[in-house]
Amino acid sequence: xxxxxxxxxxxxxxxxxxxxxxxxxxxxxxxxxxxxxxxxxxxxxxxxxxxxxxxxxxxxxxxxxxxxxxxxxxxxxxxxxxxxxxxxxxxxxxxxxxxxxxxxxxxxxxxxxxxxxxxxxxxxxxxxxxxxxxxxxxxxxxxxxxxxxxxxxxxxxxxxxxxxxxxxxxxxxxxxxxxxxxxxxxxxxxxxxxxxxxxxxxxxxxxxxxxxxxxxxxxxxxxxxxxxxxxxxxxxxxxxxxxxxxxxxxxxxxxxxxxxxxxxxxxxxxxxxxxxxxxxxxxxxxxxxxxxxxxxxxxxxxxxxxxxxxxxxxxxxxxxxxxxxxxxxxxxxxxxxxxxxx
Ligand code: MN
Numbered sequence: 001x002x003x004x005x006x007x008x009x010x011x012x013x014x015x016x017x018x019x020x021x022x023x024x025x026x027x028x029x030x031x032x033x034x035x036x037x038x039x040x041x042x043x044x045x046x047x048x049x050x051x052x053x054x055x056x057x058x059x060x061x062x063x064x065x066x067x068x069x070x071x072x073x074x075x076x077x078x079x080x081x082x083x084x085x086x087x088x089x090x091x092x093x094x095x096x097x098x099x100x101x102x103x104x105x106x107x108x109x110x111x112x113x114x115x116x117x118x119x120x121x122x123x124x125x126x127x128x129x130x131x132x133x134x135x136x137x138x139x140x141x142x143x144x145x146x147x148x149x150x151x152x153x154x155x156x157x158x159x160x161x162x163x164x165x166x167x168x169x170x171x172x173x174x175x176x177x178x179x180x181x182x183x184x185x186x187x188x189x190x191x192x193x194x195x196x197x198x199x200x201x202x203x204x205x206x207x208x209x210x211x212x213x214x215x216x217x218x219x220x221x222x223x224x225x226x227x228x229x230x231x232x233x234x235x236x237x238x239x240x241x242x243x244x245x246x247x248x249x250x251x252x253x254x255x256x257x258x259x260x261x262x263x264x265x266x267x268x269x270x271x272x273x274x275x276x277x278x279x280x281x282x283x284x285x286x287x288x289x290x291x292x293x294x295x296x297x298x299x300x301x302x303x304x305x306x307x308x309x310x311x312x313x314x315x316x317x318x319x320x321x322x323x324x325x326x327x328x329x330x331x332x333x334x335x336x337x338x339x340x341x342x
Contacts, residue, residue, distance in 0.1 A: 009046025022069035058117030059110035
């Protein structure tokens, strides 16, 4: 089988590898589509401290079960599945609190274990979620990043009278936006510094978009009649300065959801945070959100096709990464297409 292997920082290559055999409790999945994530780019450039090289990356995928390990019903062969990359022990403190995404022995496909940029991968059978008919393959490949969006909104909670501000109109920002609009129906403002990305946000249902390269955020909030500040802020940009600004602009009693992984500290003043009694919620990966996202997709509440900008044949992996890294105006979610090759 062919796999995209990161051999070390900045080195990725398509390699011929032995097809893996499913261990007890696992299924082997033949991959159909796999999405490229910002975190894959981080691993490629040596910026993920958890990864051990060489590693097959990729954790956003859909495919078909084509073999089962012992203890797994052979009836699962042929199922179309989306694979949750979060593998947890199930018994430590965070797992006992329903927080399997921060399991003390967390293993993430594509990070700690070989992932989905490969013709095949093995995963625990319970991580392979049946995708109902009616959800196209390419849409099903976005279930994982939508689960990331669902996790942060689950962490913060969403109230019917919230006014939300989403920082960043990249794939995760757009997916958070779609959850806030399609599931919760609240007013959502979206910021970015690229008009092309804001155009996507408008297409995904944003009530207003703000190009912060041209208009300072506080001015824009006044213009939009939100001078008291957004009550829910989601940071999908993840630059340390964003959290500082979010604390300044948020409404008293507001909640802030954070998805960043920067090691640079944010200067968040206690006075502002305590005066307004803000709540800060960090959100990592997802904890059991796949069934919820699959239901939302089935019900037509999400529009994954408005986030997927490109489908690139797996053999053109390098071009796909160039789109993600080098062309943020034209690209959003880029999928690798594993259609059978000659
Ligand atoms: Mn991802």
